[in-house]
Amino acid sequence: MKISVRNLEPTKVRLTITVDQEELEPHLNDARKSIANQINVPGFRKGHVPGKIVDQRVGYAAVVGEAVNEAVPEFYNNAIEEKNLRPMAQPVLDLKDVPAEKNDGVKLKFTAEVEIRPSFELPELEGMTVEVEKPEVKAEDVDARLAALQQRFGTLVGVDRPAAEGDYANINLEAVINGETVDSQDGISYELGAGNMLDGIDEALTGLSAGEKTTFTAKLAAGEHEGEEAEVKVTLNSVKTMELPELNDDFAQDASEFDTLDELKADITKQLESESEGRQANAARDAFLEKVVEGLEIPVPKGLLAEHTEEHLRNMGKTVDNATAEEKKEASESAEKEMRDQILLDTLAEKMDVQVSQSDVMNFLASVAQQYGMDPNNFINSIIQGGQLPSAVQEVARSKGLLTAMRAVTFKDTEGNVVDLSRFLGSDEDEASDEDQSVAAASAAAAVADEVASADAE
Structure with missing residues (x-):
């Protein structure tokens, strides 16, 4: 087999593949056997018709046509492997020459245009130092978490005064456009100042007492008339304020398993420190990737970029035709x-010589299924039946490659102290657990699960 490669773009090549007759012959024989099972020839049992007779009955060109359908993808894959190319999309195949008669001297020749992963040199990881912000838990962070807990145990108490910011108002709303009521809701509870309702409602309610009404103009935020300006009539039914429990040992006992407020604060501090370390691990990942790509130009396949852009637009509820610039x-x-990011992670996995086992993939898919409350067996079967197993393998390889690469460098905080991320990265001897791997692959896992969930819904 003769293979020539022409670079059309930094991420696109055209392979011209010429196949010798002796390489095509096994495929011709397979085609003859397949055809022999489909035809009836007097004097021969079905499936036992000699190849020469098959050629005579259906024609040599028909045999070649059958063989080419199976052979071309195999020859293409062999060519890709021989030339060490990494396809990122399906190839566009074009038959140029196909033998029509036996021994006519014509060799099978075809071209394949395909977008490939670009090649670039990653920096050496040994000796690399990456700076990451030092995690810090401030007293106000503990106070804020404690205040949120206090709010959960608060009690709404009615007050006989005008509504003010922070109060909870029970209201009726009626939206009118051109004299016609387009929407109405009664008994809505709204916290003044929350900012999660119609624009202008805080100003309208502030200073209003129970039983009073007012009108204001606002653009509707949802429904059939979303974005249209309406006259909004609001009736204030009642005003309540939140009475919070006193922060003391009794509160700690009611709100937690601890006996004292100091113990509760210590536990909150510990939780915040753990969360802060998790954020630091994510920040370390981002800082590491930024460090690796410093000074690198990573071209992106144009065709794939266009497809992914359209996909992003669809997720935004838009199309190429109706989206703004x-x-x-x-x-x-x-x-x-x-x-x-995907190209970089694939290259990292290759550089770190990552090996993905069957158990790696099954554990990964099982952990994704658990995150989404799916039955692991059903989820894994959906992945396999949907032909998405290669994508799952790729995601596991990316995750393992990133974790392995991050373990090869040194992370330091802004004060120069070495940061221990082993809780999130695991070790070379004992690789990170599925939960830890999700630090690197959570978004990819979600994408796989969403894709499968969508497919199941359809």
Whole structure:
């Protein structure tokens, strides 16, 4: 087999593949056997018709046609492997020459245009130092968490005064457009100042007493008339304020398993420290990737970028035709970053010589199923039946490659202290657990699960 490669773009090549007759012959024989099972020839049992007779009955060209359908993908894959190319998309195949008669001297020749992963040199990881922010838990952070807990145990108490910010108002709303009521809701509870309802409602309710009404103008935020300006009539039914329990040992006993407020605060501090370390691990991952790509130009396949951009637009509820220029730019930039990250992670996995076992993939898929409350066996079967197993393998390889690469460098905080991330990265001897691997692959796992869930819904 003769293979020539022409670079069309930094991420696109055209292979021209010429196959010798002796290489094609096994495929011709397979085609003859397949055809022999489909035809009836007097004097021969079905499936036992000699190849020469098959050629005579259906024609040599028909045999070649059958053989080519099976042979071309195999020859293409062999060529890709021989030339050490890494396809990122399906190839566009084009038959150029096909033998029509036996021994006519014509060799099977075809081209394959395909977008590939670009090649680039990653920096040496040995001796690399990456700086990451030092995690810090402040007293106000503990106070804020404690206040949120206190709020959960608060009690709403009615007050006989005008509504003010922070109060809880029970209201009736009626939206009117051109004299016609388009929406109405009664008994809505709303916290003044929360900012999660119609624009202008805080100003309208402030100073209003129970039983009073007012009207204001606002754009509707949802429903059939979303975005349209309406006259909104609001009736204030009641005003309540939140009475909070006193922060003391009794509160600690009611709100937790601890006997004293000091013990509760210590536990909150410990939780915040753990969360802060998790955020530091994520920040370390991002800082590491930024360090690795410093000075690198990573081109992105144009065709794939266009496809991914359209996918991002669909997720935004838009299409190429109705999206604004700003929305198209946002979708394109998001798709490009996502693809560059994937290309980088694939290259890292290759550099770190990552090996993915069957148990790695099964454990990964089982952990994803658990995150989404799915039955692991059903989820894994859906992945396999949907032809998504290679994608799952790729995600596991990316995760393992990133974790292995991060273990090869030194992380230091802004004060120069070495940061121990072994809780999240595991070790070379004892690789990170599935839960820890999700630090690197959570978004990818979610994408796989969402794709399968969507497929099941359809």
